[in-house]
Amino acid sequence: MAKSSEDGAGLVSIGQLAKDAGVSSRTIRYYEELGILPQPRRSPGGTRKYPREYGGYIAAALALKDLGFRLEEVKPLARLAAGRTVSQGQRDAAARLVEAKIEGLARQVTVLRRLHASVCAPDGGPPVSAVLGTVAADRLDADELLPTDGPVPIAEALAG
Numbered sequence: 001m002a003k004s005s006e007d008g009a010g011l012v013s014i015g016q017l018a019k020d021a022g023v024s025s026r027t028i029r030y031y032e033e034l035g036i037l038p039q040p041r042r043s044p045g046g047t048r049k050y051p052r053e054y055g056g057y058i059a060a061a062l063a064l065k066d067l068g069f070r071l072e073e074v075k076p077l078a079r080l081a082a083g084r085t086v087s088q089g090q091r092d093a094a095a096r097l098v099e100a101k102i103e104g105l106a107r108q109v110t111v112l113r114r115l116h117a118s119v120c121a122p123d124g125g126p127p128v129s130a131v132l133g134t135v136a137a138d139r140l141d142a143d144e145l146l147p148t149d150g151p152v153p154i155a156e157a158l159a160g
Helices: 014-021 025-034 054-066 071-081 088-120 128-142 154-159
Strands: 048-051
Touching: 014 025, 014 048, 014 054, 025 054, 025 071, 054 071, 071 088, 088 128
Parallel strands: none
Antiparallel strands: none
16 A cells, blocks of 8 residues: 555645655755744654645745845745745845845846947947956955955955
């Protein structure tokens, strides 16, 4: 007799949840560890048992990753994306994350437009290396790898 992967209360095994979501069991365990997925129930033998609606958390996490959010940013957004109730503080934090992503994408669009202009009209704008050098310097500044007491030549900043 084949054992059902779903038991009484609409709970499924980690393998079934993973299959339904199109991810590996390892991904589900990792999402649990990060707090993206709530802790599942356990059978008397200690086996994880997941409500099928946990698939919504996984789908939300995957969609957020596709939008460019890092996994540590997904956690505060996953509850909202899965339609769960959150506190006003959690909602405000999520709004700040989304706003920061929008601002980052706007900066990327600006740089990509400069890069496009540079590639299409090499004599009419800054050289590609200058556009990309600015991006590299901005990235280092954003990561706080450059000292704040003065400019550092790009070659030196990238080397160290």
